[in-house]
Amino acid sequence: MTGSRVIVVGLGGLGSAALYRLAAELGSEVLGIEQFEVGHHRGASQDHSRIIRLAQHEEQYAVLAGPAYKAWDEIEAESGQQLVTRTGGLVVEDRIARRSAATGTRNIEGYTAMFDRYGVGYELLDADSLVERWPQFRVSGGEQALYQHESGIVDAARANAVHLALARAHGAEVMSGTRVRAVRPDGAGAAVVTDAGTFRADRVVVAGDAWTNQVLADTGVTLPLTVLQEQVTYYATPYLAEFAPARFPVFMWHGRHNFYGFPVYGEVATKLGQHMGGHETTPDDRTFDPDPVRRERYAAFVDRHLPRFGGPELYTKTCLYTVPPDQNFVLDTLPDAPQIVVANGAGHAFKFAALIGGMLTDLALDREPGHPIDAFSITRPALTDPSFPRSFHV
Template sequence: MDSYRVIVIGCGGLGSSALYRLASELGPGVLGIEQFELGHHRGASQDHSRIIRLAQHEPHYAALAAPAYKAWDEVEAESGQQIVTRTGGLVVEDRVARRGAATGSRNIEGYTDMFDQYGVAYERLDADELVARWPQFRVDGGEQALYQAESGIVDAARANAVHIALARAHGAEIVAGTPVRAIRPDGEGVAVVTDTRTFRADRVVVASDAWTNRVLAGTGVTLPLSVLQEQVTYYSTPHLAEFAPSRFPIFMWHGTHNFYGFPVYGEVATKLGQHMGGHETTAEERTFEPDPVRRERYAAFVDRHLPRFGGPELYSKTCLYTVPPDQNFILDTLPEHPQIVVANGAGHAFKFAALIGRLLADLALERRPSQPIDAFTITRPALTDPSFPRSFHV
């Protein structure tokens, strides 16, 4: 067998970051295995842009937000590449549309409570103030908004490529186009079985997203994960200057549906998506065909609230969210096999990816994690109690 200190299975957002952090400490002796080509479009870590923000409504994510920015700063400093673009960011709450909905902490006050706790500067705006600042919006009058200047875009595809390049610079090996068929605890190590070779590692990090349970099958562990097919649409707006990153912020719009949007970035087009609006599928059965119902829903939102944001559709594309019942991350070792680390980003981890890589390295190297991750254990009721209800943050 080929032997390594640590093997990382899956080289998407979380896996590539873990590979870099491990290689930066261990040098040679770290291997990344990717079942498809590097940079593929079959999972979750693809496309040009993800939102990065300090705006969090739950304490276990608010605690990680500022350290995530610092982690991205470190990656940019070492690589000399820009990954994060600050645009400012809005959370807009359509209180009329959400009247009577059970939002929990997912309202303006939930975000401001966390901002106040962590000393983050922000501005609250009513509907008139929102339009006065950004006349691109059309409002009905019942909206409330929250603006935070540090919000912006993290370039997903670029970030993955940078993490891979840095990992190689530190001596990591990477094998692509190589599905892992099984991992088997082997004494204090792990055997990793592919079609052509069996590798052995002291520690393994499983960052396989929609394929997690397939990879874990040899351990006897099955996690209650839902795979959802999500989608975004790019619009070839003719009003480029109005939606340049320097003039238009990223936004989240909480109404009847929860939309999120980007200024012109990556493509010569704006971008709109809906959080948690997709149907359930599997990694094998998913299609790459966008849902026409959601296309029409997006277009209706743009027509009503951002008419100059729209234009001819450049394209719509799909991706996968892989989500535990409580929609929280999984960052932990297997209780019966602590040499195996499991990472799941629950469909909203990319903004934290640079930090999560370090946390996964901590777990793999048997250190106390540098940030609090008790909320993300693999033994919590959401993952161990079959009767635990799904409570996705929609």
């Protein structure tokens, strides 16, 4: 049995960030273990782009949004790599469609309340003003939009690679293609059982996403996590200049369904996804086959509201969301085994990944995190009360 001071299990968005922050303090005493090849496409952290934004409609995330930008700035400064591209960002609320669908809880007022509380500047636009500013949109007249100029894109795959490179530069070891079969308490530390042998550490950070409960099985802890298969589509628009990052913002569209979209980035194509709505699966049973119903739903939205955004489908790809009943993060130590830290991003954490890496480091090193995490406790009712209803933020 070999030993390290801290082992990180799972090297996606949160795990790679934690590995870097830990290595920056502990150097070669840190080991990261990934069951697949680094940069694989089986989880949640693949692909080119994620939206980063100050626009948050809940206090527990609004308080982290500004610090998350600073954390990404630190990563860019140390690595010399650009990870964040500011495009500006829109939240568009189709109030007529939303009322008729009777779905969802987000609204413009929820975002502006948080902006006002934290002193963040923004603009409110009616449907006419939205189209005047961005004629790429087609509207019905019942839309209201919120614009915030700091929103943009964080490059997911590139960010993971940068975090891992920086971790190695600080002395961390990375083991890929190594399946973790179990993590269990071992005295004051923990044992990590893998196909390559058993490793012991003083502390373990489990960032296993859809595989979390498999990894934690020997601890006696099972979290009520729902795994969803989601998807995004890239469109080879012929109107590249109209949808360049300098001319078209990232956006979220809250209507009968909640869509999100990107300008041309990563591929010579625009990108559209739907927040939530995918079918339930498991990491072992999931497929990589796109849902044709959602593919058609995306195309209908583009035809109606962004006709020049579309074009020949370049490809549609799937990913996994792993979501607690309240769709809030899990960032905490196990109650009966505080040497084991658990991280779950609830399908929306990547924009905060650089910051969360530091918070997980604090937890692993028995420090109080520098930002509030009470809402992400592993002992909250959403995770301990079997009758707690699922209330995903759709």
